[in-house]
Amino acid sequence: MKISRRKFIEIAGFGVFFSLMAPGALKQAESTPLRPPGSLHEKDFVRKCIRCFRCGQVCPTRAIQFGEWQDGSLAETPILADLQTNPCNLCMECTNICPSGAIRSLEPTISDVRNYVKIGVAQIKEWECVLINGRRRICGFCLRACPLMGEAIYINEQGWPEISSKSCVGCGLCAQVCPPKAIDIRGISYE
Amino acid sequence: MNRNTPRIMVQVVSILFLVLLPAMESYRILLFYLPPGQTGLLAENSAYLSFNFPDYLNGGYISWLVKFLDYAAGIFSLDTQLVQDFLSYFGGTYWSVTLAGITIVDPLAFLQTLPFTQPLPAKFILAAGIPVALAAILGRFFCAWICPVNSIFQFSRLVFTKIGSTPNKKLVSGDHIRPTLLVVGIIAPLAGVAIFPFILPYLSLGRFLYSLSIGDFLWSALVFIITLVIIDTFIQRGFWCNFICPTGLLLALLGKRRLINIKYNKDVCLGNCSLCVKACPWNADPKEQYSTNCTNCMRCIDKCPVGALSYKTKL
Numbered sequence: 289m290k291i292s293r294r295k296f297i298e299i300a301g302f303g304v305f306f307s308l309m310a311p312g313a314l315k316q317a318e319s320t321p322l323r324p325p326g327s328l329h330e331k332d333f334v335r336k337c338i339r340c341f342r343c344g345q346v347c348p349t350r351a352i353q354f355g356e357w358q359d360g361s362l363a364e365t366p367i368l369a370d371l372q373t374n375p376c377n378l379c380m381e382c383t384n385i386c387p388s389g390a391i392r393s394l395e396p397t398i399s400d401v402r403n404y405v406k407i408g409v410a411q412i413k414e415w416e417c418v419l420i421n422g423r424r425r426i427c428g429f430c431l432r433a434c435p436l437m438g439e440a441i442y443i444n445e446q447g448w449p450e451i452s453s454k455s456c457v458g459c460g461l462c463a464q465v466c467p468p469k470a471i472d473i474r475g476i477s478y479e
Numbered sequence: 480m481n482r483n484t485p486r487i488m489v490q491v492v493s494i495l496f497l498v499l500l501p502a503m504e505s506y507r508i509l510l511f512y513l514p515p516g517q518t519g520l521l522a523e524n525s526a527y528l529s530f531n532f533p534d535y536l537n538g539g540y541i542s543w544l545v546k547f548l549d550y551a552a553g554i555f556s557l558d559t560q561l562v563q564d565f566l567s568y569f570g571g572t573y574w575s576v577t578l579a580g581i582t583i584v585d586p587l588a589f590l591q592t593l594p595f596t597q598p599l600p601a602k603f604i605l606a607a608g609i610p611v612a613l614a615a616i617l618g619r620f621f622c623a624w625i626c627p628v629n630s631i632f633q634f635s636r637l638v639f640t641k642i643g644s645t646p647n648k649k650l651v652s653g654d655h656i657r658p659t660l661l662v663v664g665i666i667a668p669l670a671g672v673a674i675f676p677f678i679l680p681y682l683s684l685g686r687f688l689y690s691l692s693i694g695d696f697l698w699s700a701l702v703f704i705i706t707l708v709i710i711d712t713f714i715q716r717g718f719w720c721n722f723i724c725p726t727g728l729l730l731a732l733l734g735k736r737r738l739i740n741i742k743y744n745k746d747v748c749l750g751n752c753s754l755c756v757k758a759c760p761w762n763a764d765p766k767e768q769y770s771t772n773c774t775n776c777m778r779c780i781d782k783c784p785v786g787a788l789s790y791k792t793k794l
Contacts, residue, residue, distance in 0.1 A: 310677040335668050338588040340575035345504040348511045357647035361671050387584050388592050389600040413789050
């Protein structure tokens, strides 16, 4: 097949223009973001997500936000960007709506449900926690907000809150109520 | 009442859905915050709005529509849960849309996920199968009858042709970008790159309306669509639809042997009047048996002075 100069210039021009519009072609993301509960592992997720915005539309707490153009391959994919102000209340609406199965729906046959819906792990910044540093030691907001109360967050023998990285699903409800914002949600890497 | 009337009605309904669906989703989320049995009070009782509602109710057409939806819901039922269940049957844009509980996914979205490593869920294959089956029956009908961006193009052409714009330049010389784009867009997800969701204007329009519903304003999508409308009206007619849009090519290939088609009667035809070819905005030839670009818009049937064109069903 012979390609004339005009055809070549047209195809090249549109190629440049569309790769600017589809930012994943230019930049791969370096860090792994927090994904909605039940998501596939990051590599499969980016391939399988069709960028249809349905999960963000049904999210009642608006925990699901979307990547920006400058995020490269993460653009328009669901990211739990700010769990401290918009925590996930684990309603599982997004798992039911996702048409392509990038966010897998919960089947009754799944045995290890908590691992299945794991978003990340909460982490207490010890130098900011009231119970660890405060003199009067009356707080425990995180303990009461946790849906797995006493299991994911518990009070250890020193009277300090501690997070079990095995049980915590990383919903961010504790991070929302923490008065000094001493709790961060950290992503988990599978490799 | 001519043959264009049903098509224009479908186009208006499709645009109406596109505008309504983000508001319905917003209202459904709002119902999570309302006490039970309190639908239909939003417009009268502005005290509700001062309550700690999310930002997306504060402005734009969405807040107005949400109030309207609340009023409409209040007529039928006061039960918050019932209204919420009803609204869960609607949502999305034309990339992935749920209407009356049936989810339909664009076949391009299906092709984009083909380099998968995990099995695809059955509901996804079913959702992508519906437009494929429709295309096998009706051909490329989505472009002329449903696509909201084509409706905007059509309206803009109608307005500016009367003023006297003659779009006769050639930005794209032939039909070689569509196949390239289709092939590249199907292969690119192997590298984790999605192309189709970012370049399709009907999806950009849906995304823009969605961004309004979360209190955002997506300039890039709006600028993209306005640029396309300007190019289509003043520089080259059918610039996007006939030469670039991969959806159009895919649906044309799927509907290659469509069951509903334009029938051309050679014996009646005057031979050299070519009014039908001039009337066709889709770069198709009505005198061909299965013209690839034909969208079954039925403009040519009206134009023919001797009735040589008709549509036939092969069911």
